[in-house]
Amino acid sequence: MARVYNFSAGPSMLPESVLNRAAAEMLDYKGSGQSVMEMSHRSKVYEEIIFGANSLFREILSVPDNYKILFLQGGASTQFAAIPMNLLNGSGKADYVVTGQFATKAYEEAKKYGDIRVAASSKDKTFSYIPKLGKDDFRPDADYVYICMNNTIFGTCYKTLPDTGSVPLVADVSSCFLSEPMDVSKFGLIFGGAQKNVAPAGLTVVIVREDLLGNARPETPTMLDLKIMADNDSMYNTPPCWSIYICKLMLEWIKNDVGGLEAMKAHNQKKAKILYDFLDSSAMFTNPVVPEDRSMMNVTFVAPSEELNDKFVKAASAAGFVNLKGHRSVGGMRASIYNAMPIEGVEKLVEFMKDFEKNNA
Numbered sequence: 405m406a407r408v409y410n411f412s413a414g415p416s417m418l419p420e421s422v423l424n425r426a427a428a429e430m431l432d433y434k435g436s437g438q439s440v441m442e443m444s445h446r447s448k449v450y451e452e453i454i455f456g457a458n459s460l461f462r463e464i465l466s467v468p469d470n471y472k473i474l475f476l477q478g479g480a481s482t483q484f485a486a487i488p489m490n491l492l493n494g495s496g497k498a499d500y501v502v503t504g505q506f507a508t509k510a511y512e513e514a515k516k517y518g519d520i521r522v523a524a525s526s527k528d529k530t531f532s533y534i535p536k537l538g539k540d541d542f543r544p545d546a547d548y549v550y551i552c553m554n555n556t557i558f559g560t561c562y563k564t565l566p567d568t569g570s571v572p573l574v575a576d577v578s579s580c581f582l583s584e585p586m587d588v589s590k591f592g593l594i595f596g597g598a599q600k601n602v603a604p605a606g607l608t609v610v611i612v613r614e615d616l617l618g619n620a621r622p623e624t625p626t627m628l629d630l631k632i633m634a635d636n637d638s639m640y641n642t643p644p645c646w647s648i649y650i651c652k653l654m655l656e657w658i659k660n661d662v663g664g665l666e667a668m669k670a671h672n673q674k675k676a677k678i679l680y681d682f683l684d685s686s687a688m689f690t691n692p693v694v695p696e697d698r699s700m701m702n703v704t705f706v707a708p709s710e711e712l713n714d715k716f717v718k719a720a721s722a723a724g725f726v727n728l729k730g731h732r733s734v735g736g737m738r739a740s741i742y743n744a745m746p747i748e749g750v751e752k753l754v755e756f757m758k759d760f761e762k763n764n765a
């Protein structure tokens with residue numbers, strides 16, 4: 405069977421070369437006589453994988469030396485609790501910018517642990533924009549400010565970071581991790597589930613400034629204490645071994661095949677431009693997001709009626725463009741065009757949309 409173009413918001417496509425390499429190494433990883441799924445995480449051969457992935461992550465994203473890179477489990481959603489448990493340790497206050505469903509979930513979770521305030525929200529316009537933020541929007545004595553960098557469901561993204569002064573900025577980067585260069589030094593902590601852009605499900609990556617560690621609230625479960633995870637090189641217990649291995653292959657692909665994060669960004673910008681340019685010229689499909697806040701990763705669009713939306717999703721799927729249905733909470737369509745989506749996939753999708761528009765005018 406031919407491979408489809410998978411526009412899923414996650415889990416999502418992986419590069420074919422990564423899948424082929426994993427297949428080739430499946431039965432006998434580098435002469436070990438076993439697959440990566442079967443080996444002890446305490447073995448020399450596995451240590452090379454996890455430490456290799458960690459140093460490649462640091463190299464590719466230019467992560468400063470005073471930050472720890474952690475490979476954890478539990479998904480981004482577990483960090484919604486781990487973040488307040490680890491960081492809400494001074495004034496007990498934190499300010500959240502609510503720009504979509506995942507930011508809302510993070511806010512609701514954090515409320516269990518302290519004085520959590522919504523600093524700004526874009527709910528008034530169904531999360532179709534990123535609020536303009538100034539220093540005055542944040543409490544100067546907050547323990548941290550929280551944002552969701554790329555809003556997977558609504559297709560918005562921060563293009564500039566809020567000025568939080570000396571208050572650490574925490575960002576959920578699940579759906580934009582490694583899609584472009586990022587100045588990690590501007591953040592106290594960034595985190596993301598890997599299944600969107602980085603690896604298969606099962607791996608959660610947390611990058612945290614070292615001085616923020618070590619003051620977790622006393623009730624913090626050991627498994628959520630980021631200091632303990634850091635002190636044990638993400639191997640306090642069994643890590644998500646296989647996902648970390650695929651993550652390493654993905655990092656090698658970004659470095660060697662794509663040419664690093666600047667080249668990755670150019671590739672992603674090109675794909676997004678093809679799709680947004682078409683949407684802006686289409687008489688049938690429209691993108692509901694404020695243009696300056698458009699996501700490069702998740703492109704939402706709607707046709708004029710529910711009937712046409714349904715018809716489009718079904719026809720696209722039959723033609724090999726799968727998972728274009730928008731999130732159940734918003735409807736319409738969404739094309740997630742993460743790192744591994746080839747340019748050709750977006751070009752062909754646009755051709756398909758043009759034909760659909762002509763035939764249903």
Ligand SMILES: *Cc1c(COP(=O)(O)O)cnc(C)c1O
Pocket residue numbers: 414478479480481482506552554555556576577578579596597598600
């Ligand atoms: C998918 C997603 C999540 C949830 O991730 P899980 O790993 O499934 O918990 C959180 N935040 C954002 C921005 C996402 O895209």
